Amino acid sequence: xxxxxxxxxxxxxxxxxxxxxxxxxxxxxxxxxxxxxxxxxxxxxxxxxxxxxxxxxxxxxxxxxxxxxxxxxxxxxxxxxxxxxxxxxxxxxxxxxxxxxxxxx
Numbered sequence: 001x002x003x004x005x006x007x008x009x010x011x012x013x014x015x016x017x018x019x020x021x022x023x024x025x026x027x028x029x030x031x032x033x034x035x036x037x038x039x040x041x042x043x044x045x046x047x048x049x050x051x052x053x054x055x056x057x058x059x060x061x062x063x064x065x066x067x068x069x070x071x072x073x074x075x076x077x078x079x080x081x082x083x084x085x086x087x088x089x090x091x092x093x094x095x096x097x098x099x100x101x102x103x104x105x
Contacts, residue, residue, distance in 0.1 A: 004039040007047035008103065017042040018103040019063035023050050024075070028094030039103070042067050050098055051078070063100050073101035 004020075011018050023036040031052045038048040038056070040063035050059055055078050062076050079095035 004037055004048040007041075007045070008039050011039075011041040011045065012103075012105075017067050019066045019100055020103050021050050021059050021063055021098050021100040023096055024099045025097035026094060027079075027096075030094045030096045032096070038063075040064065040067070051096055055096070059098055059100065062098075066100050066102055071102045071104075073099065075099050 008018055008020075019040045021038045021040070023030070023032050023034050025034060026032075032050055036048070036050050038046060038050045038059055040046055040060055042064070044060065044064060046056075046060060049056065058078065059076070062074065066072070066074060076098050077095060078098070
């Protein structure tokens, strides 16, 4: 989380809404451990990382939907076999669970 705090503070100072995504579980192999964090501003700016490859883009989309909708948090799951993972540019297969919520403070 520390790596995204500077960006979150800047976005909040600029009056932008922010969503935070965190890895909350990993089954099998995954590029990031639980606790890995990504912050997304309402403009689509990103700080941090929860995975890699196409998962990052999917988490960005989910975070923007949280900010544009009713603000309800959501748990998303991404899972790939090793062969599927390699095909989409990930380093390994496995399943990750990412919790996405608006930052209200």
